[in-house]
Amino acid sequence: MKKIINNPDNFVNEMLEGILAAHPDQLKSASKDLRSIVRADAPVKDKVGLATGGGSGHLPVFLGYVGKGMLDGCAVGNVFASPSAQQMLEVTKAIDSGKGVLYIYGNYGGDVMNFDMAAEMAEFEDIKVESIVVADDVASAPKGNEKKRRGIAGLFYAYKIAGACADELKSLEDVKKVTEKALAGMRSMGVALSPCTIPSVGKPTFEISDDEMEIGMGIHGEPGINKGKLKTADEIVEILMRNILNDLPYKSGDEVSVLINGLGATPKEELYIAYRKAHAILRESGIKIYHPYIGEFATSMEMAGMSITLMKLDEELKFLLDKPANTPFFVQA
Amino acid sequence: MKKIINNPDNFVNEMLEGILAAHPDQLKSASKDLRSIVRADAPVKDKVGLATGGGSGHLPVFLGYVGKGMLDGCAVGNVFASPSAQQMLEVTKAIDSGKGVLYIYGNYGGDVMNFDMAAEMAEFEDIKVESIVVADDVASAPKGNEKKRRGIAGLFYAYKIAGACADELKSLEDVKKVTEKALAGMRSMGVALSPCTIPSVGKPTFEISDDEMEIGMGIHGEPGINKGKLKTADEIVEILMRNILNDLPYKSGDEVSVLINGLGATPKEELYIAYRKAHAILRESGIKIYHPYIGEFATSMEMAGMSITLMKLDEELKFLLDKPANTPFFVQA
Numbered sequence: 152m153k154k155i156i157n158n159p160d161n162f163v164n165e166m167l168e169g170i171l172a173a174h175p176d177q178l179k180s181a182s183k184d185l186r187s188i189v190r191a192d193a194p195v196k197d198k199v200g201l202a203t204g205g206g207s208g209h210l211p212v213f214l215g216y217v218g219k220g221m222l223d224g225c226a227v228g229n230v231f232a233s234p235s236a237q238q239m240l241e242v243t244k245a246i247d248s249g250k251g252v253l254y255i256y257g258n259y260g261g262d263v264m265n266f267d268m269a270a271e272m273a274e275f276e277d278i279k280v281e282s283i284v285v286a287d288d289v290a291s292a293p294k295g296n297e298k299k300r301r302g303i304a305g306l307f308y309a310y311k312i313a314g315a316c317a318d319e320l321k322s323l324e325d326v327k328k329v330t331e332k333a334l335a336g337m338r339s340m341g342v343a344l345s346p347c348t349i350p351s352v353g354k355p356t357f358e359i360s361d362d363e364m365e366i367g368m369g370i371h372g373e374p375g376i377n378k379g380k381l382k383t384a385d386e387i388v389e390i391l392m393r394n395i396l397n398d399l400p401y402k403s404g405d406e407v408s409v410l411i412n413g414l415g416a417t418p419k420e421e422l423y424i425a426y427r428k429a430h431a432i433l434r435e436s437g438i439k440i441y442h443p444y445i446g447e448f449a450t451s452m453e454m455a456g457m458s459i460t461l462m463k464l465d466e467e468l469k470f471l472l473d474k475p476a477n478t479p480f481f482v483q484a
Numbered sequence: 485m486k487k488i489i490n491n492p493d494n495f496v497n498e499m500l501e502g503i504l505a506a507h508p509d510q511l512k513s514a515s516k517d518l519r520s521i522v523r524a525d526a527p528v529k530d531k532v533g534l535a536t537g538g539g540s541g542h543l544p545v546f547l548g549y550v551g552k553g554m555l556d557g558c559a560v561g562n563v564f565a566s567p568s569a570q571q572m573l574e575v576t577k578a579i580d581s582g583k584g585v586l587y588i589y590g591n592y593g594g595d596v597m598n599f600d601m602a603a604e605m606a607e608f609e610d611i612k613v614e615s616i617v618v619a620d621d622v623a624s625a626p627k628g629n630e631k632k633r634r635g636i637a638g639l640f641y642a643y644k645i646a647g648a649c650a651d652e653l654k655s656l657e658d659v660k661k662v663t664e665k666a667l668a669g670m671r672s673m674g675v676a677l678s679p680c681t682i683p684s685v686g687k688p689t690f691e692i693s694d695d696e697m698e699i700g701m702g703i704h705g706e707p708g709i710n711k712g713k714l715k716t717a718d719e720i721v722e723i724l725m726r727n728i729l730n731d732l733p734y735k736s737g738d739e740v741s742v743l744i745n746g747l748g749a750t751p752k753e754e755l756y757i758a759y760r761k762a763h764a765i766l767r768e769s770g771i772k773i774y775h776p777y778i779g780e781f782a783t784s785m786e787m788a789g790m791s792i793t794l795m796k797l798d799e800e801l802k803f804l805l806d807k808p809a810n811t812p813f814f815v816q817a
Contacts, residue, residue, distance in 0.1 A: 155675075207753065418785040
């Protein structure tokens, strides 16, 4: 295991100490254990509170998007492990301004169970909670079984749209509704070239040969749909785009935002080579690109690989996508 | 070689095509070969033009900082190879508004030679050019030989300060002067844990064992000052910080900005664990942190490792550091 860390058992806490030390104007801890992080100015008056949570090891997901124009708080689990319902409740209490709290998180068993429990606990505290489960990865379950899909980089778009809508001081119902619309038109798929290592485990999450890639692999190393020889960038993007485009399906005349997401170790140069091909495929398909995002938005620590996400847009979603945001890991002017 | 690429010989051009396709509102090419990239609105009226350039493989350095509040143009070389003087001249001509052009680039033989030649060629075109060579890496030459040092992540600060000053419509001399002040108080040092592979070469730039690190290695794999067993994050940061702090030297009462820079494959989680220790060392030393930056600012493609940069601040530099910027790879609101 080759990492810049101290005791592996302290990995998450030391990371959190670093993040809080670096961004005291933007973030604060709502609990002694540092696992419930909220905006420094939480709760924000008259605004629906937006909470997320999940295992560590995916920065900027989840914690990195807590800030102006996006989320209000995040419950932080150990690496690839759900935070507890109690930690989610602490976030909920710290961000509720009386207007209710919307949970937005990825579709993983532990997270679903704990967020459901936290929602029940919040009800006892007279906090109104609604939930949205992000399930954008088309590789993780076939069409017809969309609710079984895992949540991956599409989380970024969900946070961005919900955050911009909440900033307009809309109601909990309105914020939920527009975020659900965004998710309904959103599809993702990824490819992994190398594994990552959970610090406390000390060995890679899976094995893959030096000349292989795995299409559809999840951000915790969940098995994909095809393991084979490494293909060219153009071939990889064609496979991912074909699966994504056919799933919704997206069609000529649609307008989309595209997210090319690096999983951790893949250079930005390669992400732009991938974007070049995605851009060409969309043009050929008569689909208009409105605002592309290229970079690391949801990672698996030092995993090499990438994912592509498309989000179908209408005027309302374009307006919300364009609004400014300012978080420790994402700034849009 | 495990990369998401097509033909290795097309690596740089396809990357540039991707970047231009993604950011047409921000960037344009000033030449047919795409190797002279400038702001979409260049030349900017009444503003000193700021140009940089260098080999590819270091995104966001160099090209990624072309945009509002930072640079006006960039000459783009092959991977780890200097662009030509002619390509630099094309940038110069495209960004000069009549107020002159400042070259800001890293201290590497090929770049120095070509930028000097470009400056002479620009003189024939009646464009006034001044140059600043960034040489922030304390590991690359001892104290007393500062001018022989290589330029690494400190380039980011040089672009930020110069860009903010140029945005105030100051003269070429004024922009140069304040950038030189920033550089005089700036020191960096890095550590590498793994090599990277130049696409057209196909094998790693150097070899390093699974349990080793190299302190002071350059961003092209130039030898460092010590190769040894991988240490803990705290130990690594102590070594880097001790070398940096003693070199200027920085002293109690100083105020600094800190940049924790990932070299490509090192997760953001680890960078924040490193920041935690850097923050503690600075506090113990009585040095105040004004604005930390943590992320990937100057990379070596998929190299694992990090560098630390300190920049000493006064009121003028704080004002310029705080000004907004909006480039494809860096946004500050």
